[in-house]
Amino acid sequence: MILPPHSKKDxxxxxxxEKIYSLLQQGKRLDGRGPRDLRPITIQTNLVxxxxxxxxxxxxxxxxxTGIKVEVGTPYSDRPDEGSFAVNAELLPLASTTFExxxxxxxxxxxxxxxxxxxxxxxxxxxxxxxxxxxxKAYILFIDIYVLDYDGNYYDPALISAMAALATLKIPKYxxxxxxxxxxxxxFTPELTALPFSVMIGVLGEKFLxxxxxxxEKVLDVSLIIxxxxxxxxxxxxxxxxxxxxxxLMDEIIEIAWEKTxxxxxxxxxxxxxxxxxxx
Amino acid sequence: xxxxxxxxxDGIRTDGRRYDELRPIKMEVGVLDKSDGSAYxxxxxxxxxxxxxxxxxxxxxxLSLPDRAILxxxxxxxxxxxxxxxxxxxxxxxxxxxxxxREALETVVFLEEFxxxxxxxxxxxxxxxxxxxxxxxxxxxxALADAGIPMADLIAAVAVGKVDGQLVLDxxxxxxxxxxxxxxxxxxxxxxxxxxxxxxxxxSKDEFPRALALAKKGIMEIYRLQREALxxxxxxxxxxxx
Numbered sequence: 001m002i003l004p005p006h007s008k009k010d011x012x013x014x015x016x017x018e019k020i021y022s023l024l025q026q027g028k029r030l031d032g033r034g035p036r037d038l039r040p041i042t043i044q045t046n047l048v049x050x051x052x053x054x055x056x057x058x059x060x061x062x063x064x065x066t067g068i069k070v071e072v073g074t075p076y077s078d079r080p081d082e083g084s085f086a087v088n089a090e091l092l093p094l095a096s097t098t099f100e101x102x103x104x105x106x107x108x109x110x111x112x113x114x115x116x117x118x119x120x121x122x123x124x125x126x127x128x129x130x131x132x133x134x135x136x137k138a139y140i141l142f143i144d145i146y147v148l149d150y151d152g153n154y155y156d157p158a159l160i161s162a163m164a165a166l167a168t169l170k171i172p173k174y175x176x177x178x179x180x181x182x183x184x185x186x187x188f189t190p191e192l193t194a195l196p197f198s199v200m201i202g203v204l205g206e207k208f209l210x211x212x213x214x215x216x217e218k219v220l221d222v223s224l225i226i227x228x229x230x231x232x233x234x235x236x237x238x239x240x241x242x243x244x245x246x247x248x249l250m251d252e253i254i255e256i257a258w259e260k261t262x263x264x265x266x267x268x269x270x271x272x273x274x275x276x277x278x279x280x
Numbered sequence: 281x282x283x284x285x286x287x288x289x290d291g292i293r294t295d296g297r298r299y300d301e302l303r304p305i306k307m308e309v310g311v312l313d314k315s316d317g318s319a320y321x322x323x324x325x326x327x328x329x330x331x332x333x334x335x336x337x338x339x340x341x342x343l344s345l346p347d348r349a350i351l352x353x354x355x356x357x358x359x360x361x362x363x364x365x366x367x368x369x370x371x372x373x374x375x376x377x378x379x380x381x382r383e384a385l386e387t388v389v390f391l392e393e394f395x396x397x398x399x400x401x402x403x404x405x406x407x408x409x410x411x412x413x414x415x416x417x418x419x420x421x422x423a424l425a426d427a428g429i430p431m432a433d434l435i436a437a438v439a440v441g442k443v444d445g446q447l448v449l450d451x452x453x454x455x456x457x458x459x460x461x462x463x464x465x466x467x468x469x470x471x472x473x474x475x476x477x478x479x480x481x482x483x484s485k486d487e488f489p490r491a492l493a494l495a496k497k498g499i500m501e502i503y504r505l506q507r508e509a510l511x512x513x514x515x516x517x518x519x520x521x522x
Contacts, residue, residue: 003432003471004390010347106379109372121461121481224477234488237463237479242386244473250492254485 003244017204017219024207030216031060035209038199038260043160043271045168052171055164055272060213061151063095066161068143070171072181075131075138083130085141087116089158096150114198114238115145115159118227122196122235125166126277129190132174137181139171152214153200155225155240160197160268167192167274191277196235197268198227199260201253203245208253210260226257230265283458287444294455295324299448302438302498307418307509309426315402317427319509321419324452325409330419332427335397349394353382355416357405377413384417384437384466384476390430399429410453411439414464417476418502425510435475436503437466440495442483447491449498465495469503 023029033039039060048054051067058064075082089112091099104112119125130139143162147154170187202212202220212220222243227236234254239245245253268274287293295303303324312318315331322328338344355378359366370378385401401423403416414437421435441451443459456462461481468475474492483491 003387003468004392106375109375110379113372113376117480123482228485229482232485233482234479234485235482237477239380239383239474239477242383242475244387244468244471244475245477246471246473247467247492247496248472250474251489254488258485 013219016215020216020219021204021207024204024209029209029213031213035207036256036260038211038263039213041157041160041264041267043164043268045164045272051165053165053169055161055168056148057157057161057164059153059157059160059211061149062147062154062157063149064154064157064161065146065148066143066158066165067146068141068165068169070169071140071142072132072137072174073140075135079127080135081131082127083138083140084127085119085125085143087112087119087143087145087162089115089145089147091147091150091154095147099147099150110238110240111147111154111158112145114155114225114227114236114240115143115162117236117238118159118196118198119143119162119166122227122229123194124163124192124196125190126193132181133176137174141166141169150214152212152217155200155238156198156211156264159227160264163192163195163197163268164272166190167272189275191275193277195230195265195268195274195276196227197261197264198225198236199257199264200225201256203243203249203253206249208249208256210256224253226254226261228258228261230262232258284454285444286455286458287446287448293443293448293452295452297450299446300494300497302450302501303452305502305505307422307505309422309509309513315423315427317423317425317429319419319422319426321415321422323411323415323450325407326411326415327405327407328412328415328419329404329406330416330423331402332399332420332423332429333402334399334427335394335429336400338396338398344396344398347395348391349397349399351382351386351389351391351399351401353378353385353401353403353420355381355403355405355413357408357412361405361408377416380476380478381413381417381420384435385420385424387475388432388435388468389424390432393430399424408453410451410456411464413476414438414466417466418506422506422509426513433468433470434503434506435466435468436499436506437464437476438495438498438502439464440491440498442481442487442491447487447494449494461491463491463495465492465499467496467499469500
């Protein structure tokens with residue numbers, strides 16, 4: 001019994017797949033990387049003065065711009081002492097011929113929700129620090145992610161850019177005057193409480209590769225995005241394409257994810273000024 | 281709201297189960313008349329219908345593929361399926377889940393048998409008490425079989441998770457809400473392969489393999505129940521002549 005062959009796609013994709021697979025067998029890849037090498041990562045912060053936080057991240061040829069706008073709103077009634085955040089993502093038509101104008105399609109929604117999951121479950125920020133007056137006023141962060149150039153794997157650079165924008169936030173402080181909020185003119189940067197990062201792992205035959213470039217991403221049997229925190233917890237997983245993952249490969253996939261996210265974490269700390277909260 | 285106690289001292293969960301027990305499961309195939317295949321699946325208080333239309337002509341036509349069928353899938357929850365009324369239309373959560381469920385099914389359906397056609401799968405959650413995507417996927421797989429669509433395997437699915445520091449099988453709603461991690465898993469058992477995998481929460485990387493093993497144990501039982509449900513619908517005993 002065999003699985004349906006449609007994952008092999010059309011003829012050109014099949015030829016490319018054979019090429020990528022034979023390279024992997026020699027421990028090589030199209031762009032000269034080894035199977036477990038990430039593409040170079042560059043991080044620039046504070047590109048947009050009108051946003052309270054922003055970051056442009058390139059991971060190889062994939063470029064992501066994230067901006068954070070901060071508003072003051074009412075806390076959720078079941079969490080009166082917390083602020084909140086919302087993640088949105090758009091795959092802009094200027095980033096790829098496969099992206100179309102209009103409201104986010106399922107890929108955009110999935111990207112936003114996967115990044116949201118890593119930030120939330122990875123506990124990147126302490127939402128209690130975003131409360132201004134309990135039950136009445138709290139900061140709401142709108143974390144908006146834009147894919148500017150798509151050369152494969154937008155998940156990992158999107159999370160890196162969201163983290164970089166969070167780490168460099170400048171939020172206006174308020175004081176209460178006659179029961180009303182008034183800006184003090186000062187700003188603060190909330191501490192990060194953890195460092196969640198993710199890595200996309202592709203499977204082709206019995207071979208693995210990390211951080212696929214677009215030609216690779218198109219021909220993989222299957223891919224997963226795995227998020228971890230700095231303590232060795234897995235905080236998010238998303239299998240984001242059709243195809244089978246043999247269950248006996250999962251242990252190795254998790255190990256690779258841990259190793260590569262640690263590498264991203266190190267790179268992040270070298271490039272972004274981070275105020276990390278002390279252990280309670 | 282404070283977190284309720286989810287597992288008692290003697291290891292009993294809120295609904296009376298042990299850590300490795302599934303909820304009471306019901307499955308019935310061929311429950312809706314107008315569709316080409318359908319199924320109803322119940323995991324405890326989680327109740328889901330799935331129906332399949334097709335293979336049929338694609339509308340609009342330009343979306344059709346010359347070498348295989350397209351698979352469409354809509355996972356949807358009724359407005360009254362949850363505590364607080366869900367607004368009509370598709371939420372972002374439903375859009376995402378429709379995608380991962382479709383991708384799980386695409387792994388096993390022989391789409392190249394039906395070039396230019398579409399196969400449309402509709403999943404309706406009528407009551408949500410945890411595990412709706414896995415129950416929906418389990419039902420969708422039965423509905424595809426009922427519609428006679430060729431597949432390499434049935435897909436069986438269940439969520440595992442971490443609750444009060446302990447791994448548990450088949451999370452109910454409170455366990456999902458207040459637990460530490462929710463991990464929906466779907467498998468094509470005869471290939472020993474995962475076709476859907478998500479994780480929401482935190483679990484140490486060393487614990488993760490044990491969670492997967494627990495999921496697999498539940499999945500094998502669900503897979504057996506699926507085959508039984510299909511046999512109930514389709515097996516006949518030969519009748520001798522008079």
